[in-house]
Amino acid sequence: MIVATLVPLQAVALALVALGAPAVVLSRDPLKMIVVNGLYGLTLVLMFVIFGAPDVALSMLVVGTVAYPLVVLVAIARVRARSGEEEGEE
Amino acid sequence: MTWALPLPVVIPLIAAALCTAGDHVLPRRLGDAIGVVGAAGAFAFSLVILVASEEHTRLTWFGGWTPRGHAAIGIAFVADPLGAGVAALATGLALASMLYSWSFLRHAARPYDSLMLLFGGAMAGFALAGDIFNMFVWFELMGVAAYALAGFEIKHVGPIQGAINFAVSNTVGAYMILTGIALLYARTGALNLAQIGHSLAGHKPDGLVIVALTLLVCGFLIKAAIAPFHLWLADAHAVAPAPVCALFSGVMVVIGLLGVTRCYWTVFDASLAPQAHDVRAVLVALGIFTAVLGAVMAFLQRHLKRLLAYSTISHMGIALVAIALLDEKSLGGAASLLLAHGLLKASLFLCCGILLVRFDAIDELRLHGKGRALPLVGLMFGLGAIALAGVPYVGTYLGHAQIDEGATLDGIDWVQPLLMIAAGVSSAAILRAGARIFLGWGPARDPLLSPEPPESAPERSASMPALLAVTGTLLVLGLVVSVAPGLGQRIEQAAGRARDRIAYVDRVLRDHERPAPPRPPVAVEPTTTDSVLYGIGGTLIAVGLALAGLYRRRLPELVRAPLRSALGPPLQVLRLAHSGVVGDYVAWITVGTAVVGGLWALLLRG
Amino acid sequence: MTRRVRIGIFLPALAGLAALLVWAYTGIPAFGDYQGPYGFVVTKLATPLRHMDNAVNSVTYDIRGIDTMGEEFILFGAVIGVVLLLRGEEGRTEDVHDDTGSDLVRVFGTLAIGAVVLVGLWVVAFGFVTPGGGFQGGVAVASGALLLYLAAGYREWAAFGNESILDPIKGIGGGGYAVIGLAALVGGMPFLTNFFHGGVTGSVFSGGSAAFVNWSAGIEVAAALVILFSEFLEEYIVPLAKGS
């Protein structure tokens, strides 16, 4: 029972998630951060599909492609714009 | 009767939705009225449920999904007197805060009302939920409303940082709780508390159960502000408006302790009962540490809200000790203590709100002597402070007496004096601040206290009688807890039922009602001589230390020098640990979880 | 505390936590050996009793419907919080001139909005049949609305993303969920009882009154997210407009 309950596809998806998480955490540059985070979201979607959870995958997909990027991009753009102004003034 | 169970949650949520939906349509007054009616309705139904639950534990299955073959399918609300009592405290304080806010934050945006309603409703939901994931949902709703309320109308960086520290710490706690829930689900395939406990019963605890216990307990202790998970609490209180603080200190932290109690007695006791003394040892140590640390930190504050917040931490530590003793008498003591503390602390925060309205300041030193213009507020502040010290038959005394007795019955005699000292020291801090503000005693400078706090958000003018009425009502209710006839016995009975896992399983999974317990006599039970002595001791410490804090300079140098060199370095370390930086807070949360889990791993595995 | 001290105390604790997690997770049944009983009881009951094909949504909107009600109010409360926090000194502005010039973009943009919103509504409607439901569909509808900004420009978006329109919708969505639950209570049944048991399995009309719950969740999510997007977009656009 215990042997080979994991099909190769699942192992691949899990490996991607395992690599994606530190990639998000270690990317300190804002724009890189958002791209990496988007990719990480997609690996999660992939994993949900493979784990037989299409409902969850669909949720993650709509959240990961619309809600997160918009909200985070605005935050980053805003912070950059402000910092830019200040540097310009000084 | 069971039909009423969802109402303390549903009524405020619908009222919140109506407030928002009608924001641009309804006249201002009508919107306010909907909010207050919603809060009042929730409180009224909570009381109805509380009274009914004293007879039998009340139960409803949402959607009519009753258990099939002793396996729960749906989600239940289970009202035992302890849970219903916390729901009543939550909805009652929410109502009081909204009435106070009505004149206090008159110009506040309408969303404020909606958030208060969500906050109160979520706490009631948590107190009544009989399903562990449902508890998590209400816990998160409570959190989201609280983060928004803490960051409400603030345009200063310190306060916003306080709200962030609060949100991040508690979110990490929520994920720990969720991981614990997932572990229990993996083992038992159930989310209903009774069913999880039933499945675990009789099995020796293994790694999964011990770590699930650790994650759930530590997650809830973050909300309960137990050291070293407490660091966010003072920040959150410093930034929130006074009526919101009243809810934070009065009942939100209590929810954390209720979570620990509920999880232990319905779930983990089934597996851990033979090793209860090891569970107890770790939690009692945490509680004592918190009680003392909170009291000392309170004494070092000059920002009134922070001072009161640290005193709350100290009292949470005392209550955790009582809960951790794991006997009926002490658990009842914790409930009595938290009830009195919630009412008294709420009224103290509302006093702070009045000071803020009148003088636009919340700093003990800057308010030096100004409070003489408000003698009634001064009287209320002083009474609240002294009632928290455990003066015999006043305020929190009932809880202390029950804890003393419970601990003595357990054969423990060393925690009582420590709890007395903690309560005395934190009351001394409040008394000192009160004497400085309302009597003008002591110098207007004090280098011992933390540096000047950041400016607080100005709060608007208000109708003073309304503020005083709400504050006074809470104070009086808090003062009389210890002498309300029959209350102590009824609380003990409630605690006994909260501990009875078998009866809980019978009620929830088998729909088997126990016969109604005998009504306790309506009388004030005399307390032991020891308790009276501890009460007097606490009061003396409070008054003496308050005076010492004010007139420290007049002590002979012979006394001051050794004290300074003995206390100086540890206090310095304490201050450094309370750094206000969120990364540090989460690091301490990790440390606390690893230590608690490690200790339990060593002790419980055996 | 300096960063070095912090990391110095944190890393050993993290190692301890890692050990604890590994210890706990080795106690979970092997991957793929889910033992039940909860999930098995649900899959055996969901379809026959409720005429639903999608067991996940029968859990979400019926069996554990009260959880989802709490979840809708979490979203509701969070959006109120975001509005309170971001409503700063800037407020709204009428001075944005980013209207899309190209007719081609406008035409295809409008078509795309229609398509995305339709897909969103479809996802909500067939929530008890295929993957999807109120939340997923609601987000899709909200992203369709977001396309309005891309296709037409800020002013048209602002006219639509107006809180005096959206707040009532959001309130009705969130409150509606609770009121449907209350309707059962008034009828003498437990809160949130699914009261039209009929319906046709595999069609839009499956799910009984849980279908209404699903729709109100969809409305709530769509309105709440449009408000959320509009608050964040204002954060971005209004200062730009003032700067230029």
Add this chain to the structure above:
Amino acid sequence: MSFLPYAVAAWVCLVGLYGIVTSRNLIHLALCLTVMQSSTYLLLLAIGYVKGGGPPIFKGVKLGTTSVDPVVQALTLTDIVVSVTVIALILALALDVHKQAGTVDPDEVREMSG
């Protein structure tokens, strides 16, 4: 091999926690919170997985066919909504900090100490 999904869940949780503690940017910190939370999605779904089971959607599938546990999926859905809301709130707070302090580095703002 059968332990792999749980090991990944633990790993993701610890990585997220490390990110939160060491973060020098509140926006980054918010993303680290979502990473930590994604560990709970993984854990829940892995727990409810049934070997050889299909999705718990019985459209055109015979009743009683083996499927994975729908309950954990419902829990994960709630979890995802919670994560979106918390992120939005924390980012809104981060923007406010930036408005006032001109920085999003949590270590640079130390007004709450003591």
